[in-house]
Amino acid sequence: MRDIAGELGPWLAEGREVAVATVVGVSGSAPRGPGAALAVDGAGSALGSVSGGCVEGVVYDLCRQALADGRPVVERFGYSDDDAFAVGLTCGGTVEVLVTPVGAGAPARPVLASALAAFAEGRAAALVRIVHGPEELLGGALLVHADGSHEGTLGGSRQLDRLARDEALARVALGRTGTVDIAEDGSHCPGGVTLFVECRVPPPRMIVFGAIDFAAALVRAGAFLGFRVTVCDARPVFATRARFPEADEVVVDWPHRYLRRTETDGRTVLCVLTHDAKFDVPLLTEALRMPVAYVGAMGSRRTHTDRLRRLREVGLGERELSRLRSPIGLDLGARTPEETALSIAAEIVAARYGGTGLPLTGSSAPLHRTEHGLPEGAADRRGLEPLRSSG
Structure with a gap:
């Protein structure tokens, strides 16, 4: 809803x-x-x-x-x-x-009203309802807030409400909407009830490092995709609100220092457009050790090779380096800032859902991937976490 x-x-x-x-x-x-x-x-x-x-x-x-x-x-x-x-x-x-x-x-009307208010205001919360189970429970609703407080009931036992609350909290942390089977003994198996947990979390972050023309186009693409977009650059003459009016915030700071102190999570995407070693190396050293969804860096293949050498010299291992998307974006033949932003946004979406980036014509891959992004376990294998937007 x-x-x-x-x-x-x-x-x-x-x-x-x-x-x-x-x-x-x-x-x-x-x-x-x-x-x-x-x-x-x-x-x-x-x-x-x-x-x-x-x-x-x-x-x-x-x-x-x-x-x-x-x-x-x-x-x-x-x-x-x-x-x-x-x-x-x-x-x-x-x-x-x-x-x-x-x-x-x-009975569930006040709970649904509270859930709608939380969803509309962008507060992190989860609404739990029963999809399969005893007929008398189908009308119940439990609203769970990010701090663990809750409203309403599913209409069964207190144990069921407690299990549902715990499951909702886990899904709010990941921003995941979906169903789960719950038995009265707490096991996740068929035979009890099937819950539908609908989550609303704040929009994921996109942090763009490097206040250049390409960044301005990427800010617009990120906003279109539902990200809360930050632009960060150490140069105050370039990092201005006038140059990036569509960014949610513009920060003047050294990129690695800002990344160290700002809030990120498993849905955050980091786009490094500075392609300057004095900014890139300390920034990517921090970024590739963080549990974020995506780390991409702009630059030629020669720049990328030199960047990898520098990152190895400061102690990054091959597993960490394998998470780096560089040169950033998909091969669309992009030339302009807007086309380049499109190629970067396309790669972020592909990473989110496990897409191939290949033309759909002639492909046998499913057109619609799962709601929550990559298949089970795929995020860990590729060093990614599924993204979730506010919708």
Whole structure:
């Protein structure tokens, strides 16, 4: 629901009865990921989308039915080989949708209102609901804040709420939305209930080092992708707000010193555009030892070879050096700052989802990767952590 939080919150505040359909599972190629939502009120007004149009009509009808009978329902939609125009996803995947009525007196209504406020304001939080389990539990909701406090209940035992809270906190730390099977004994296995944990975390950071023309274009690309973008350069004449009006912040400091003291996490991307050894070497020495998602550095292949030599001389090992994306970006034949920014942004997206960067024409790779980025274990193998944007 985080994608419609800013519009759905006022609906609840106005006292409208609504039904909310949320994508809780995706398999194969599907147009929208977990957390995508469609809301319908008692007058038939709708906002949001669960499929980009493929199954919108039938989900709308399910919402209207849920408003009428007050019963939650879980429905799965997929492609029909017999009739490509039947109710289903013509892109070939399947989606699972949870439809929840939120009447005026629904116990979960205040919890959902708090969750929508947190999502709209960008506060880190997770909303937990039950997708599979006893029917009487399908309407429950538990909102877990980043500090561990929580509101509401799933309607089962205190143990279930505690387990759900712990799982939500773990997922908030990673910014991951998805399902998890929980048994009453605390084990992660089928046989208990399936929880859907919808997370909202602040946008990931992009830190661009080097206040050059290419940086200005990359700032715009980063903002477009949903990053909170910082530009850092030690030269005050170049690192100005006037030159980077679309950056969230512009910092005048030595890059390695700023990186040492600023906040980063497993979703942060670092783009080093200085291509000057006196800046690059101390900065990359810090960066390649940090658990960030992406480290890229601009420069020719000759510059890259010299940079690797200098980094080895200061003690970096081959595992650390293997994390460096240099020359930065994908091979798009880019020439202009805008084209170069596009190639860098494309590589960041590919790293996020485990993409190949190859043309889709003739490729057998799935068009839509998992919601959370790389397949299980792939992040560790490649020295990457999956990114998560605010959406």
